[in-house]
Amino acid sequence: MRTAIFYILVTAQLFWWDLVDKVLLIVGYSLAQGHINATVSFRARRLLAIASTWVGFNFRFDPLPPGLPREMLIVANHQSLIDIAAIMAYFGDHSVRFVAKRELRKWFPAVSGVLRIQKHALINRHRDFSAAMREIDRMSRRLGPGECPVIFPEGTRSRDGQLLPFHSGAIRRVHAIRPLPIVALAIEGGSRYATLRDFTAATGGDVYHLSVVRVFPPVQSKRELLEQISIARDSISQRIAQWRNAG
Secondary structure, eight states, X not given: OXXXXXXXXXXXXXXXXXXXXXXXXXXXXXXXXXXXXXXXXXXXHHHHHHHXXXXXXXXXXXXXXXXXXXSOEEEEOOOOTHHHHHHHHXXXXXXXXXXXXGGGGSSSTTHHHHHHHTTOEEEOTTSXXXXXXXXXXXXXXXXXXXXXXXXXXXXXXXXXSOOOOOOOHHHHHHHHXXXXXXXXXXXXXXXXXXXXXXXXXXXXXXXXEEEEEEEEXXXXXXXXXXXHHHHHHHHHHHHHHHXXXXX
């Protein structure tokens, strides 16, 4: 019953937001864009609150370190469907931009509209690699004041929670256009939830962790950037191990 209520509430909320966005879009693109920019973090927190209440998720977000850059490149491991909403909620004072699969461009209430109107990078992960890189280039050039790209350098979700190798391509493409400080973000606890259907197996009590583990200054050389990516992966791996060892 609780899972059914969760589905009903999430679906109703998404369709309501989608309706509001479409009405505002009819009035004017800038109005819809401004509304989404102002409310997207609230929407993410609302979805997490529903998951906490009706599925029993225990969200443990470490405090953000003081003095985070206004504009930064967030590099995170990727485990679940929850990650995007969690990152939007966690970095509520920043406007984040994701690299997402192109299939999300249509047919997903509220989600598709946000991705299109905020101009996230929508790529086809199974076709032309160069086309995907060009889309990341376009997103990087469109970044406005306070907008922060998010890269999952594993390239896909880890199905079992084990950290996959980090690929540097997308990070290097962003860096070539916008050499931003890199913020390494560790995520743990959602690997069993790749789709909404997976929530039917939720038993309650799952703990979902989020924590900034390193903040790197902007660099110029490729060698320095690759070194930062390697250190970021090691730092994320160490934090995940700490959480798992603590139970």
